[in-house]
Amino acid sequence: MSSLLEVQGVSVTFDGFRAINNLSFQIGMPEMRAVIGPNGAGKTTFMDIVTGKTRPDTGSVRWGDLGHSLLSMSEAQIAQAGIGRKFQRPTVFEDQSVQDNLRVALKKPRGPIAAILDRTTDTDRARISEIAGEIGLADHLSTRAGILSHGQKQWLEIGMLLAQDPKLLLVDEPAAGMTTEEREHTTALLKRLAETHAVVVVEHDMEFVRRLDCRVTVLHEGAVLAEGSLEHVMADGRVVDVYLGR
Amino acid sequence: MSIFTQNRSVRIFIGILVLFTLGVTVMSEAYGTGAISVSFTKVLGMTLCLCLAALAMDLVWGYCGILSLGHFAFFGLGGYGIGMWLMTARTEAVVRANLAGGVIPPTEAEVSQATALQIFSVVGAEDWPWMWAASDSLFLSLVLIVAVPGLLALVFGWLAFRSRVTGVYLSILTQAMTLALSLYLFQNDTGLRGNNGLSGLQNIPGAEAIGQDRISIWFFWASAVALGLAYVAAAWLISSKFGNIIRGIRDDEQRVRFLGYRVESYKLFVFTLTGILCGIAGALYYPQAGIINPDEIAPIASIYLAVWVAIGGRGRLYGAVIGAAVVSLLSTYFTGGRAPDIALGAFRIEWVDWWPVLLGLGFVLVTLFAPKGLGGLVDYVVRKDRA
Numbered sequence: 001m002s003s004l005l006e007v008q009g010v011s012v013t014f015d016g017f018r019a020i021n022n023l024s025f026q027i028g029m030p031e032m033r034a035v036i037g038p039n040g041a042g043k044t045t046f047m048d049i050v051t052g053k054t055r056p057d058t059g060s061v062r063w064g065d066l067g068h069s070l071l072s073m074s075e076a077q078i079a080q081a082g083i084g085r086k087f088q089r090p091t092v093f094e095d096q097s098v099q100d101n102l103r104v105a106l107k108k109p110r111g112p113i114a115a116i117l118d119r120t121t122d123t124d125r126a127r128i129s130e131i132a133g134e135i136g137l138a139d140h141l142s143t144r145a146g147i148l149s150h151g152q153k154q155w156l157e158i159g160m161l162l163a164q165d166p167k168l169l170l171v172d173e174p175a176a177g178m179t180t181e182e183r184e185h186t187t188a189l190l191k192r193l194a195e196t197h198a199v200v201v202v203e204h205d206m207e208f209v210r211r212l213d214c215r216v217t218v219l220h221e222g223a224v225l226a227e228g229s230l231e232h233v234m235a236d237g238r239v240v241d242v243y244l245g246r
Numbered sequence: 247m248s249i250f251t252q253n254r255s256v257r258i259f260i261g262i263l264v265l266f267t268l269g270v271t272v273m274s275e276a277y278g279t280g281a282i283s284v285s286f287t288k289v290l291g292m293t294l295c296l297c298l299a300a301l302a303m304d305l306v307w308g309y310c311g312i313l314s315l316g317h318f319a320f321f322g323l324g325g326y327g328i329g330m331w332l333m334t335a336r337t338e339a340v341v342r343a344n345l346a347g348g349v350i351p352p353t354e355a356e357v358s359q360a361t362a363l364q365i366f367s368v369v370g371a372e373d374w375p376w377m378w379a380a381s382d383s384l385f386l387s388l389v390l391i392v393a394v395p396g397l398l399a400l401v402f403g404w405l406a407f408r409s410r411v412t413g414v415y416l417s418i419l420t421q422a423m424t425l426a427l428s429l430y431l432f433q434n435d436t437g438l439r440g441n442n443g444l445s446g447l448q449n450i451p452g453a454e455a456i457g458q459d460r461i462s463i464w465f466f467w468a469s470a471v472a473l474g475l476a477y478v479a480a481a482w483l484i485s486s487k488f489g490n491i492i493r494g495i496r497d498d499e500q501r502v503r504f505l506g507y508r509v510e511s512y513k514l515f516v517f518t519l520t521g522i523l524c525g526i527a528g529a530l531y532y533p534q535a536g537i538i539n540p541d542e543i544a545p546i547a548s549i550y551l552a553v554w555v556a557i558g559g560r561g562r563l564y565g566a567v568i569g570a571a572v573v574s575l576l577s578t579y580f581t582g583g584r585a586p587d588i589a590l591g592a593f594r595i596e597w598v599d600w601w602p603v604l605l606g607l608g609f610v611l612v613t614l615f616a617p618k619g620l621g622g623l624v625d626y627v628v629r630k631d632r633a
Contacts, residue, residue, distance in 0.1 A: 051504060079506035091501045093494045104490045110507050112515045115488040164505060 002065060004029045004198050005083075005168055010049060010059030011222075019045045020056065021222035029167055032194035034209045034230075035202045037219035038242055043202045044088070046219065047170050051085050052078040064167075080110060084166035088173045088202075090153035094146030098137050098156060101145050102128045105160035127163070134192075135159040136185060151182035158189065168198040175208045187211045206230075218242070249482045256481045259564055260474055267470045274466075276459040284462045288534045291466035293574050295531035296554070298473045300570035301563060302520035302527070303551045305480055308560030309489065310516045311496025313413075315548045316402075316420030319427050320395035320521040322543035324528030326431075327394060329444035329538050330378055331387035335451035337361050338382075368442050375437025391529040392522055399521025400514065407510040407517070412499070421545045431540035443539025447532050465534050472530055473567070476523055480563055492516055493561075553605070557612050559619020568620050573608075577601060 007025040011018065020042045027033050037043050048054035050061060052075040061070040063081060070078055079085075093101050106124055108114070132138045135155040140148065145156060154174055161169050174190065175183045190212065193199055203209050209216060209230060216233050218225045220242050226233040233239050250257055272278040274287055282290070299321050306312050338361045345352040345360065352360075363372045380386035402423055406416055434440035450461055483489060494502045495509055503509050532538045550573075558569020579585055580601040588595040597604075616622055 074508070075503045076506050076508045079504050085504045087501070091498050093490070093497055093501070095493060095497055096490060100490050103487060104494055104502075105505050112488060112512050115491055115512075116483065116486050118487040120487075160505065 002028060004064065005050065006060075006062045006067070007046075007050065008060045008062070010056045010061065012045060012049065012054060012056045019222050020049065023059070023219075023223055025217065025224065027168070027198050027200060029198040030195055032190065032199045032201070032212060032214035034212055034214055034216045035200060035219060036204070036206070036209060036216060037225075040221075041219040042222035043219055044172065045222070047085060047172060047200075047202065050078075050170060051075060051083060076110065079164065079166075082165075082167035083170065084161035084164045084168070085170045086154075086157050086161055086172055086174065088176065090150065090157050092145045092148075092153050092156045092160065094144070096145060097142050098132065098145055098148070099128060099141040101156055101160055102131055102163050105163035107163065107165040131159045131162050134162065135189065151178045151186075154178065154182075154186070155189070158186075158193075162193070166197065168200070169193060171199060171201045173203055174201060175203065175205055183208060183211075249478060249485065253481055253485060255562075255564055256478060259477055259567070263470055263474050263477075267467065270466060271463060274459070274463045276457070276463050284459050287462040287466055289575075289578055291462065291469045291534045292531050293571055293578075294466070294469035294473050295527045295534070296574050297567045297570045298469070298476055298527040298530075299524050299551060300554045300558065300566040301473070301476055301480055302523035303555045304558075304560055304563060304566035305484075305523075306516050306520040307552065308555060308562070308566065309484055309496060310492040310513060311499075312513060312517060313417045313552065314420045314517065314520075315417045315545070315552060316422075316424040317520065317524050318547040318551055319424035319543050320399060320524035321528035321531070321547075322427070322431075322538065322540075323395045323398065324391045324525030325532035325535075325538040325542065326438060326444065327387055327391035327525070328529040329447050329532055330381040330438075331384055332447045332449070332451065332533060333365060333444050334361065334378065334381040335384075336446060336449045337364050339451060339454070340364070366439065369434040369440050371435070371437075377437050388529075391525050395525030395528075396518055396522040399518040403514045403517035403521075407513045410510075421548070424543050424548050425545050428540045428543045428545075431543070438540075441539055441541075443537055443542075444532075445537040447538065448534070448536040450533070462534070465530065469530050469534075472526060476526075477563060477567070484563075488512075553609060555619075557609060557619055559616075559621030562618075562621045562625075564624065565619050565621025568624070572620065573605065577605070580604065 003026050005025070005027050007023060010020055010023045012020045023042070023046065025046070035043055035046070045054060049056050050070065052070060052073055055071065062068065063070050068081070070081070073081065093104070103120060103124065106127065108118065129138060129141070132141055135158060137152060137156060137159065140152070145153065148156060158171070158174065171190065174186050178186060187208070190199055190201060194214070201212060215228065216230050217227045218233050218239050225242065226236045226239050270282060270287065270290055273281040275282070275284055299317065303314070303317055306314050306317065338357060341357055341360045341364060345357065358374070359372075362374045366372060380390055406419055411419060430436055431438050432441055438444065448458060448461070450456075453461060484492075491502060491507060492512055495512055499509055554569040554573050555566045556569070557573055558567065559565025580597040583598070585597040587597060612619060618625065
């Protein structure tokens with residue numbers, strides 16, 4: 001398994017506050033990885049760095065077999081290279097139908113002129129309904145995204161990631177605010193995706209992480225504190241300290 | 247075109263526009279009963295141009311979420327573009343007529359010199375400023391009407407969007423742009439006659455024998471055609487995936503960016519396109535107004551443009567048109583001395599002074615009771631089932 005994303009010795013400081021401190025991280029494909037850590041551990045900043053929203057002060061972020069640096073690329077270029085990101089708060093285009101949300105996300109030329117001339121082909125339509133089926137929204141294609149339930153919005157956003165056809169999915173708190181049943185669906189969906197993609201899930205909820213049944217990276221104060229199976233990291237005294245308080 | 251079959255509002259809008267144009271024509275002085283005076287025909291034609299500018303404003307603000315408070319600058323530039331040609335051609339004709347009485351026929355250089363003196367003596371100059379270089383060619387002037395507003399929008403937008411200036415900061419920047427342009431044009435040595443502006447624009451060169459009654463209705467038709475074409479084009483644009491993307495940018499720029507779209511390119515495209523639309527609207531407006539001066543592009547003008555769209559209902563094309571038409575016609579009514587003043591004993595309501603108050607009140611009421619604007623009320627009537 002070659003490495004898909006390789007983050008090496010990355011540090012970033014906001015107004016003197018060290019949000020990420022010499023962080024290294026690596027993931028291959030296919031793989032599922034859970035990133036956990038208390039508030040302020042740097043989980044979201046880590047995602048910001050990988051997706052190009054935040055530029056680190058030092059360190060390198062390399063991508064793919066050729067090891068291209070992501071640091072010189074814009075958010076849009078990184079997304080086109082194959083990194084999809086789901087935000088903590090479900091962000092879908094509430095004003096538009098499920099179908100249109102997926103259509104906008106669908107992997108196709110991204111320029112303005114191409115978008116003006118774009119016609120939805122049968123292939124596109126088939127792909128959209130395939131994804132809608134995957135995320136359990138097949139019956140809601142023409143529903144306005146704004147009136148979906150919270151859980152459905154989370155799924156739609158995951159569906160939009162899928163439509164992008166990324167290699168790596170960064171998923172921030174997918175289970176937040178979901179019912180037990182919805183969580184089960186989400187777990188199954190993510191596990192299925194991890195068979196063909198690299199999936200990084202940032203989560204607070206230990207029960208959810210346990211269900212994902214994957215390797216876990218614990219972040220604390222902007223650095224990796226421990227890594228391994230959930231049992232392994234929870235047996236680590238430092239991890240327990242961080243979670244239960246000193 | 248499929249846009250007609252797919253989009254009912256386009257069919258209805260074009261239908262109403264055609265009926266309105268026919269109605270005005272059969273009541274015009276030149277081709278009908280004369281119930282509508284020449285000056286009111288001009289007001290209606292100008293209103294259509296303002297509707298076109300509002301349509302552009304709705305695209306950039308209502309659909310793409312960029313609250314530009316500088317789009318009237320592009321409108322003014324379009325006006326100056328056509329104004330330079332009109333003034334040059336018209337003045338040259340007058341100068342030729344005057345010189346024709348002499349024993350020796352004047353040379354071209356003499357005509358040109360005399361024309362320049364005629365135009366620029368008001369600001370103490372006698373030579374052609376560089377920016378009038380294309381003013382003797384109608385074709386080049388028409389090119390500039392599109393190119394100058396387009397280029398300004400492109401450069402300004404590129405600088406602003408590349409630096410990710412958004413929200414209120416962008417609005418302030420666009421206000422600064424239109425204010426700077428207005429102040430620049432106010433200077434006598436800019437070359438556009440300072441605060442005198444360009445005048446006599448209602449006189450169309452080569453059409454001296456044709457009365458204003460006919461010219462006014464021709465411009466009214468041209469304005470109606472421009473608005474109709476722009477409406478169809480805008481409806482087509484927003485019905486494409488491009489429309490979905492710019493609405494996405496309006497609602498969640500970050501999401502669009504992380505889907506792999508270069509948000510800046512889209513914003514720049516919309517900003518420039520709407521700048522050009524405003525330029526065209528201005529080029530049709532000022533020959534009907536007859537005069538343009540730097541006051542036209544004062545910051546308040548662009549704010550009015552936003553107010554029209556807000557009152558009409560942003561994010562729906564007909565909303566912008568309704569807003570611009572209703573508010574600008576009411577404005578003409580109340581500030582044009584038509585509205586009877588109301589005497590309240592010692593106090594007297596003079597509408598010229600009270601119109602801004604009325605407009606402000608209307609704006610507040612619409613915001614409170616019809617957040618989707620007057621256009622939203624149309625929805626309410628047409629499709630109650632969807633609330």
